[in-house]
Amino acid sequence: MIKLINISKIYEPDVRALDRVSLHIKPGEFVSIVGQSGTGKTTMVKALIGEEKVDQGKILIGGWNITNIGQREVPYLRRQIGVIFQDFKLLPKKTLLENVAFALQVCGKTPKKIQNIVPHVLKIVGLEKKQVRYPHEVSGGEQQRAAIARALVHRPKILLADEPTGNLDSINANEVIDLLLRINKFGTTVVLVTHNREIVNKLKKRVVTLDNGMIVGDQATGKYIL
């Protein structure tokens, strides 16, 4: 599903954010990418969504080589990968319903399809009663669930979660992780980037550990060892 082949990303003058990283994530896997701050986790996420171009190596997503993806193709890539962020990144002047619908509107889906899909997805994440609220009117946990709904709405094969629990308390954090696990059960490949030790150790899923831009650990049911 996701193949990183010997990728490196160098920031001027000689900061190696990623250093000859090779990683293969199979369809349906739940993988945690862990490491302290500055080890290259976010750079990896940015490379996967076309926000950063790598200086060396190849990136394949579902067979599509996105290493030198053109600017015009980036939106199409992002519509196929669901991404959730630490700061939720909801559009502040749109309701939760409109935020989720936006992801379908940019794909050109008809109003009828959107009306069918969006309330259903909001129900899955438990926000059916709050769909007309604005992001600032709901809690952090609810905002993150809305972001997950938006990421899921066009049924991506991959869900990338970049520090999704970073701004949440432990109860909300656990709820979000449970949601990700449920999503993974339905067959979506989930890549969770985090530095939250408790969550990783509780998951008992594959753990890939980064340090200084390099993979220093890759365990099938690992723990956060750094």
Place this chain on the structure above:
Amino acid sequence: MFFLSFIRVVKFSLQDLVRNIWLSIVTITILILALFSINMLLVVKNVGQAAVNVVEEKLDISLYIKADAPEDKILALKTQISDYQQVKDVVYVSKAEALESFRENNKNNPEILQALRELGKNPLTPSLIIKPNSIEIIDELINKLNKIENEIIESRNFTDHKSMLGKINSITNKVGNVGMFVSLVFIFTALLVVFNAIRIAIYTHRREITIMKLVGASNYFTYMPFLLSGIVYALIGVLVIILIFYPFLSLLQPYLEAFFLGYNINIISYFNENFIKIFGLQFLGIAAINMIASYFAVRKYAKV
């Protein structure tokens, strides 16, 4: 598909305008102030031109005729000069009319009137008052008048006239040039203010622009709502300025009429006659500036 996308983009644009109402009001207010200054410039330019026209209209050249010249020859000379293309109008002032005018101009000067009585006869000569078409062709006209061979002409010394008219011409030209320069600086400043107002408005949306790109919005979906907002701002701004400016002109018109008493100056008519040109160009200009500013501002934040 394109139609659906376009409808969505329009909806996003209007939704954004309404949901950020204070930002929209402030931005439109800045546009209105800029448009007000531009329209005021037009008023000043118009009034200035009217003042110059008044001065030019006062300019004339006098051709003095011999006291005993027969009336018919004077009228023939008048006709001849009227036919010149440089001439707007020729007025014949007879001896009697010249005397009457002299008495009227000096009615508060008893010594001069007394001297005239003691003279016993009319010392003034008939004259032809020649009004040129414009101040620019004065030289040409004077040259032509100097070439007339007619024994009834008493004197034709236009040197002082030439010098005075030359100075007036120079002053009005300089006033025009300075006015043009000041107008251009003013307009440039107003447009710069508008440009920055739009950039600031886009700056407040920088996070949203980034989010739209990260969620998979194409450049069309990212840029178009803001470009359309720029057009809507321009439309609202021009409509409001029309509603504000016409009452302002109605208040101004009586003062202009009083100042230019006897001359036909109607600023409201000027704006009515050139309505489409004035407000149409303002709308297109402001809309273009808004769109350019929006494009470059959005581009800065859409690089994700």
